Amino acid sequence: MKKLINAVEDVVRDSLVGVAAAHPGSLAVDLENRIVARADAPVSGKVGLISGGGSGHEPMHSGYVGAGMLDAACCGEIFTSPVPDQMMAAARAVDGGAGILQIVKNYTGDVMNFDMAAEMVSAETGSRIESVLVADDVAVQDSLYTAGRRGVGLTVLMEKILGAAAEEKQDIDALLSLAKRVNDGGRSYGVALTSCIVPAAGKPTFDLAEDEIELGIGIHGEPGRRKARLGSAAEVAGELVEPILADRDFTGAPVIAMLNGMGGTPLIEQYLVYGEVARILSGKGVTVARTLVGNHITSLEMAGCSLTLLNADDDLLRLWDAPVNTPGLRWGC
Amino acid sequence: MKKLINAVEDVVRDSLVGVAAAHPGSLAVDLENRIVARADAPVSGKVGLISGGGSGHEPMHSGYVGAGMLDAACCGEIFTSPVPDQMMAAARAVDGGAGILQIVKNYTGDVMNFDMAAEMVSAETGSRIESVLVADDVAVQDSLYTAGRRGVGLTVLMEKILGAAAEEKQDIDALLSLAKRVNDGGRSYGVALTSCIVPAAGKPTFDLAEDEIELGIGIHGEPGRRKARLGSAAEVAGELVEPILADRDFTGAPVIAMLNGMGGTPLIEQYLVYGEVARILSGKGVTVARTLVGNHITSLEMAGCSLTLLNADDDLLRLWDAPVNTPGLRWGC
Numbered sequence: 001m002k003k004l005i006n007a008v009e010d011v012v013r014d015s016l017v018g019v020a021a022a023h024p025g026s027l028a029v030d031l032e033n034r035i036v037a038r039a040d041a042p043v044s045g046k047v048g049l050i051s052g053g054g055s056g057h058e059p060m061h062s063g064y065v066g067a068g069m070l071d072a073a074c075c076g077e078i079f080t081s082p083v084p085d086q087m088m089a090a091a092r093a094v095d096g097g098a099g100i101l102q103i104v105k106n107y108t109g110d111v112m113n114f115d116m117a118a119e120m121v122s123a124e125t126g127s128r129i130e131s132v133l134v135a136d137d138v139a140v141q142d143s144l145y146t147a148g149r150r151g152v153g154l155t156v157l158m159e160k161i162l163g164a165a166a167e168e169k170q171d172i173d174a175l176l177s178l179a180k181r182v183n184d185g186g187r188s189y190g191v192a193l194t195s196c197i198v199p200a201a202g203k204p205t206f207d208l209a210e211d212e213i214e215l216g217i218g219i220h221g222e223p224g225r226r227k228a229r230l231g232s233a234a235e236v237a238g239e240l241v242e243p244i245l246a247d248r249d250f251t252g253a254p255v256i257a258m259l260n261g262m263g264g265t266p267l268i269e270q271y272l273v274y275g276e277v278a279r280i281l282s283g284k285g286v287t288v289a290r291t292l293v294g295n296h297i298t299s300l301e302m303a304g305c306s307l308t309l310l311n312a313d314d315d316l317l318r319l320w321d322a323p324v325n326t327p328g329l330r331w332g333c
Numbered sequence: 334m335k336k337l338i339n340a341v342e343d344v345v346r347d348s349l350v351g352v353a354a355a356h357p358g359s360l361a362v363d364l365e366n367r368i369v370a371r372a373d374a375p376v377s378g379k380v381g382l383i384s385g386g387g388s389g390h391e392p393m394h395s396g397y398v399g400a401g402m403l404d405a406a407c408c409g410e411i412f413t414s415p416v417p418d419q420m421m422a423a424a425r426a427v428d429g430g431a432g433i434l435q436i437v438k439n440y441t442g443d444v445m446n447f448d449m450a451a452e453m454v455s456a457e458t459g460s461r462i463e464s465v466l467v468a469d470d471v472a473v474q475d476s477l478y479t480a481g482r483r484g485v486g487l488t489v490l491m492e493k494i495l496g497a498a499a500e501e502k503q504d505i506d507a508l509l510s511l512a513k514r515v516n517d518g519g520r521s522y523g524v525a526l527t528s529c530i531v532p533a534a535g536k537p538t539f540d541l542a543e544d545e546i547e548l549g550i551g552i553h554g555e556p557g558r559r560k561a562r563l564g565s566a567a568e569v570a571g572e573l574v575e576p577i578l579a580d581r582d583f584t585g586a587p588v589i590a591m592l593n594g595m596g597g598t599p600l601i602e603q604y605l606v607y608g609e610v611a612r613i614l615s616g617k618g619v620t621v622a623r624t625l626v627g628n629h630i631t632s633l634e635m636a637g638c639s640l641t642l643l644n645a646d647d648d649l650l651r652l653w654d655a656p657v658n659t660p661g662l663r664w665g666c
Contacts, residue, residue, distance in 0.1 A: 002526045002543065002636065004602040006565045014566070015601045018608030022592075022624040058600035078601075193335045210335065232339045233347070259355075264597045266633045267391035268348045268411075269337040275351030291355040293660075295628070300599045303335065303634065327626075331663050 001202045008199045012055045012075055019062055023327060026066055033089040034082070036062040037072040041094045047166045047175055048072070048094030050087065051103040051159055053110050054079040056198070057219060059328030060156060060297045066326035067333060069163035070103075078198050078300070079220045081109035087117030091129065099128040099172040103158055103179075105151030106135040130172055132179035134158050136188045136308065138247040139216030139224050152219050153260050153308035154186035156296045157320075160329060164322035178319075182310065185253075187244045190224070190306030191236060192217035194264060196299050215239055217306075219262075219299045233269070237276030240307040245284060250309055254289030256320055257281070258308040263298035265305055270294065273305055290320055296328065334535045341532045345388045345408055352395055356660060359399055366422040367415070369395040370405040374427045380499045380508055381405070381427030383420065384436040384492055386443050387412040389531070390552060392661030393489060393630045399659035400666060402496035403436075411531050411633070412553045414442035420450030424462065432461040432505040436491055436512075438484030439468040463505055465512035467491050469521045469641065471580040472549030472557050485552050486593050486641035487519035489629045490653075493662060497655035511652075515643065520577045523557070523639030524569060525550035527597060529632050548572055550639075552595075552632050566602070570609030573640040578617060583642055587622030589653055590614070591641040596631035598638055603627065606638055623653055629661065 005011050012034060019036060020029035028037045035052075042048060051061045052074025061073035071094035076082035091100050100121065104114045111133065118129045135146075136154035161182055162175050170178070192214045195204035205221035208214060213236070216224025228239070244250070259274040261267065274293050281288060289312060297306075312320065323332030338344050345367060352369060353362035361370045368385075375381060384394045385407025394406035404427035409415035424433050433454065437447045444466065451462045468479075469487035494515055495508050503511070525547045528537035538554035541547060546569070549557025561572070577583070592607040594600065607626050614621060622645060630639075645653065656665030 002563060004526070004566045004569055004598060004606050004638065006567055006605075011601065011605065014608055015605040016608075018592075018604035018606070018611070018626070021608050021611035021621075022604065022626050055601060056599070058604070063600070193337070230335060233337045234339055236337055259351075263599050264634055265337060266389070266596050266631060267396070267628070268344065268388060268633070271351035271355065271391070272339075272344065272348040273337050273351070275347055275349075275354050278351070278354035288354075293351070293355050295600070298599060300601070301597055301636065305337065325664075331658075331666065333664065 001197050003199060005199060011199050012077055016075065030089060033086050034075045035072050035086055035090045035093065036065045036075065037090065037093045038066055041071050042096035044096045045098050046096045046169055047098045047172050048091065048096055048100045049103065049163055049166050050074065050090045050094060050100060052076065052082045052087065053105050054081060056300045057297050063328030064159050064326050068167045068322055068324035069159055069326045069329065078200065081107065081113045084113050084117035084120060087114055088121055091121040095125065095127050101172055101175050102131040103155065103162065104131050104133050105155050106133045106146050106148055107150065108146060128172060130176060132176065134183065136186045138187050138189050138243050150218050152190065153188040153258055153297050153306050154310065156258065157186060157256060157308065157310050158182050160324060161316060161319045163324065164319035185311035186308060187248050188306055188308040189240050189243050190217045190304060191215050191240060192262060192302055192304035193230065194303040195221055196263065196302040217304060219297060221299060233273050234276045237273050237280055241277055241280045244307060244309055250311055251285045253311045253313055254287045256290040256310045256312045257288045258292040258296060260297055260306045260308065261295040262302040262304040262306065263295060264301040264303035267294065270305055277307060289317055334530050336532060338532060344532050345410055349408065363422060366419050367408045368405050368419055368423045368426065369398045369408065370423065370426045371399055374404050375429035377429045378431055379429045379502055380431045380505050381424065381429055381433045382436065382496055382499050383407065383423045383427060383433060385409065385415045385420065386438050387414060389633045390630050396661030397492050397659050401500045401655055401657035402492055402659045402662065411533065414440065414446045417446050417450035417453060420447055421454055424454045428458065428460050434505055434508050435464040436488065436495065437464050437466050438488050439466045439479050439481055440483065441479060461505060463509060465509065467516065469519045471520050471522050471576050483551050485523065486521040486591055486630055486639050487643065489591065490519060490589060490641065490643050491515050493657060494649060494652045496657065497652040518644035519641060520581050521639055521641040522573050522576050523550045523637060524548050524573060525595060525635055525637035526563065527636040528554055529596065529635040550637060552630060554632060566606050567609045570606050570613055574610055574613045577640060577642055583644055584618045586644045586646055587620045589623040589643045589645045590621045591625040591629060593630055593639045593641065594628040595635040595637040595639065596628060597634040597636035600627065603638055610640060622650055
């Protein structure tokens with residue numbers, strides 16, 4: 001295992017020390033609770049938007065904290081849910097009097113811990129606290145770690161869109177209804193060329209032969225649909241698009257498309273795959289209105305990529321385009 | 334070799350197809366000449382800022398084209414200089430009547446080809462065309478591919494700062510003087526944990542044992558100063574900072590610090606190393622005013638990172654903070 005770390009047990013903490021050093025003006029890092037919050041939190045009259053999950057997916061979630069996106073992120077150990085104490089500390093930090101909304105990726109541990117935190121926050125403060133589950137991965141119906149679909153790339157889009165709506169002081173019911181539209185309209189699918197190595201494990205999570213890929217991979221290296229021979233990028237793009245379009249009709253409204261790198265795949269390859277994806281989508285009558293290419297929700301150094309499509313009406317596009325000022329997504333600010 | 338590509342000889346072109354598809358409103362991609370230009374080029378009365386070099390370092394350079402940064406990027410084959418015809422096409426595309434400035438990383442092939450292009454453009458159009466060389470890598474004095482120091486991470490800062498100055502219509506002499514200040518005040522040093530694989534070669538550029546790193550690595554996998562055992566991130570951070578501070582005194586004015594990922598190193602590790610770097614710099618009396626952490630000048634999927642420091646007065650900081658709207662760096666727009 002070749003990694004730029006100190007002790008294995010300190011990876012998340014040590015990395016947050018770097019986040020604090022790199023973004024002193026805009027982010028407040030609580031090293032004890034391992035939460036990253038907006039420096040100006042709580043913002044009065046604004047729904048406090050919290051997310052979090054296992055670390056190792058950076059920039060998600062800590063890199064999406066800031067004006068126009070999350071108010072706080074709770075950083076678990078690598079690929080391990082944060083604990084309820086973290087969400088409680090985050091809720092206290094960002095409660096601006098308009099309630100708290102938790103964005104939770106659909107994994108059993110995350111769902112349980114965010115639910116527990118919500119109950120405790122509500123009992124402690126009386127503040128209204130709600131959760132939305134992201135469950136966009138069409139690869140598998142249930143999995144090792146989930147009942148129902150896994151939450152993957154759509155989480156990035158959910159955080160951006162709800163963040164924009166929260167920033168303009170939409171209330172919690174409006175955000176819940178918006179989250180439903182995002183969940184209904186969004187689908188993802190991923191492919192891995194190599195495994196990653198979780199520091200505490202010290203060895204690859206799974207094995208792939210030199211000519212093999214895993215189709216439908218999860219963001220923690222969970223098995224997908226099947227192994228296949230690595231073909232051309234055009235073929236891989238076809239494998240990404242097909243299950244998404246088979247699951248939902250994406251014609252009739254423009255889409256936001258994210259071609260996401262899993263961590264170890266160079267940007268030149270990500271753009272190359274996106275070129276093939278765009279060609280296929282165009283041939284299928286799907287109109288791409290906005291595109292995001294890059295490492296946005298990663299699995300440490302895993303090589304591979306994922307595709308997320310979100311059917312977006314004018315309102316969703318407006319919220320997508322709204323100013324955002326985070327380390328991971330930044331425009332208009 | 335496991336890569337998301339079609340034919341090896343089409344990697345650069347196919348990736349540019351993706352760039353065109355992903356950024357239709359802001360970038361104009363000339364597939365025949367493999368140049369990426371601002372969609373609104375030429376901007377009248379503005380110095381046309383061109384850079385380029387071998388591909389495989391994305392987002393540099395094509396990802397730094399846009400308002401507030403480059404007017405055009407010339408994309409060579411992977412790790413291979415673009416040819417003068419490409420720079421000539423770029424110059425024609427971005428000549429707004431205030432002259433052309435080429436930002437060239439100091440590699441023999443690049444220097445020769447940009448010089449040749451400058452002579453031909455000047456002869457053809459009569460426009461004034463100048464070049465600035467970036468040569469910031471303190472690792473080696475001469476190398477396999479250079480006379481003098483290699484141009485590495487400082488190129489990103491040079492493109493941002495000159496881009497901001499060009500955007501506010503500073504003239505070409507002012508830009509040349511600014512470039513001299515950036516070159517005088519900037520230094521870089523890098524470390525690799527793994528090699529990358531150039532598609533056309535199909536095998537790793539160099540070998541490193543499982544516990545070995547290369548200190549002073551170049552961005553094409555050129556040898557550095559020495560191999561060493563991989564220690565803790567704190568030790569690696571020390572190895573990054575020491576040769577830079579030994580080469581130049583960075584106390585007395587604030588610095589812009591870039592901790593750059595080489596492509597295959599997860600962001601969580603990059604922030605972790607940056608935390609250690611920040612601690613060391615603080616102990617040495619170096620004041621960091623701005624920080625950039627992420628994959629900004631990469632070597633395909635190489636694991637490792639580099640550090641760039643630039644001594645920056647208020648004027649340089651103002652230009653650094655100025656709005657920029659490119660796929661790779663975006664703020665204020």
